[in-house]
Amino acid sequence: MGPPQEVYTLVGAIMWGGIMNESIGQGVAARTGVGSEEPAGPSRGISGIPGDPEIPRIRRLRAWGVHLYTGLGLVLAGAMAVLIVEGTDSAFRWAFGLMIAATALDATDGPLARRFRVQEVLPRFNGRRLDDIVDFHTFTSLPLFLIWRSGVLPQGAGWILFLPLLASAYGFSREDAKTADGYFLGFPSYWNMVAFYLYFLEPPSPLAIAILLAFSGLTLLPWRYLKPGNRGPLEGVTLVLSIGWGLVAAGVLTGALEGTAWVVASLGLPAWYLGASWTVEARTRREGRTR
Numbered sequence: 001m002g003p004p005q006e007v008y009t010l011v012g013a014i015m016w017g018g019i020m021n022e023s024i025g026q027g028v029a030a031r032t033g034v035g036s037e038e039p040a041g042p043s044r045g046i047s048g049i050p051g052d053p054e055i056p057r058i059r060r061l062r063a064w065g066v067h068l069y070t071g072l073g074l075v076l077a078g079a080m081a082v083l084i085v086e087g088t089d090s091a092f093r094w095a096f097g098l099m100i101a102a103t104a105l106d107a108t109d110g111p112l113a114r115r116f117r118v119q120e121v122l123p124r125f126n127g128r129r130l131d132d133i134v135d136f137h138t139f140t141s142l143p144l145f146l147i148w149r150s151g152v153l154p155q156g157a158g159w160i161l162f163l164p165l166l167a168s169a170y171g172f173s174r175e176d177a178k179t180a181d182g183y184f185l186g187f188p189s190y191w192n193m194v195a196f197y198l199y200f201l202e203p204p205s206p207l208a209i210a211i212l213l214a215f216s217g218l219t220l221l222p223w224r225y226l227k228p229g230n231r232g233p234l235e236g237v238t239l240v241l242s243i244g245w246g247l248v249a250a251g252v253l254t255g256a257l258e259g260t261a262w263v264v265a266s267l268g269l270p271a272w273y274l275g276a277s278w279t280v281e282a283r284t285r286r287e288g289r290t291r
Contacts, residue, residue, distance in 0.1 A: 055121055063121040070109045070127060073134035076102045080142045084149050092150055092199065093253045095142070099192040100249060102138035106131070107228045132172055135189075140168040143195035147212075152198045154205045164191060164212055167219040176222075182230035183280065187218035193270060200252065200263045224284060225277040234276050245269040 076098045083095040109131065113119070118127055144161045147153065153160065168189040171177060179185050194215060198208050226238060248266045251257030 059116070059121050062116045063118040066109060066112045066116055066118050067122070067125060067127055067130060069105070069112065070131050070134060073102050073105055073138055076105070077134065077137040077142060080138070081145070084142065084146050087149055092146060095146060096192075096196055096199075096249070097253050099138060099143065099196075100246060102134070103192065104246075106135060106138070110229060136168065136172055138192070140165065140172075140189050140191050143191040147195050147198060150199055152195075152202075152208055157205070157209060160209055160212055164189075164216045164219070167216040171219045178227065179224060182227055183224035183277075184227050185222050185224060186220060187215055187223075188225050188227075189219060190270075191215075196249070197263065197267070197270075201260060223278065223281040226273060226280070234280075238273065238276070241269045241272055 080095045080098045080102075083091040083098070113127055144165055148158050148161055168191070171186050171189055174185065176185055194211065198211065203211070226234060228238075228242075229235075245266050245268075248257065248262055252262055252266075
């Protein structure tokens with residue numbers, strides 16, 4: 001089952017609108033000085049820095065390619081929504097598979113943007129905002145929708161899902177959501193993983209509700225959490241465990257690995273992630289008190 005045609009149209013419109021805005025805006029500024037904070041003067045490159053040489057077309061195309069790569073997350077999100085509405089076990093498994101694909105995309109678009117210096121090449125298009133739009137759907141709204149649609153919670157308790165939804169909206173809106181030393185501040189809304197374990201382990205309803213409430217609170221609590229791509233002594237272990245988790249999850253979703261024992265074994269990654277993150281937070285607080 002492919003994503004609906006409307007999703008492709010939406011992503012194309014976003015990217016084309018950004019390209020036209022960049023091209024037309026630069027042309028007007030170059031000819032008239034309109035849209036520029038500084039008066040017309042020395043030749044101006046696309047980066048907006050006076051005196052810069054014109055940025056080659058190939059660099060602009062690469063930069064737009066990175067934004068398009070990020071925007072593909074919306075295609076995945078549209079397909080997830082269709083599958084969740086379908087509401088079968090097979091559809092839910094495919095939706096989880098697309099969530100894993102979206103996580104891999106999110107982990108790789110940032111390094112690509114830095115590699116090709118996208119913000120410098122296309123300063124008028126906010127790639128971080130696009131990334132946040134994609135992430136809010138693929139990490140928060142759609143996983144929570146799956147929890148509701150799959151009947152994980154008892155009848156009448158669906159309203160509880162508004163709490164993690166609002167907590168994540170707060171987390172995504174924080175200016176300091178990513179710290180200067182390279183960490184997330186607050187639980188980084190990994191509701192896709194929460195949904196995965198609630199669906200496959202089927203805990204009792206009170207425990208499922210307690211988990212949702214606990215992680216909603218952790219989203220609001222300003223503690224540091226490991227951020228993928230943040231180089232450090234914990235990055236290597238986290239990367240290896242993440243790859244192992246992805247392989248086990250793929251096996252569970254396809255039926256190659258049967259039984260809840262594999263799902264329980266895969267809890268090693270989230271346990272490591274939370275433990276390592278809380279250790280970093282405790283160490284940071286101790287160092288802060290000793291200064």
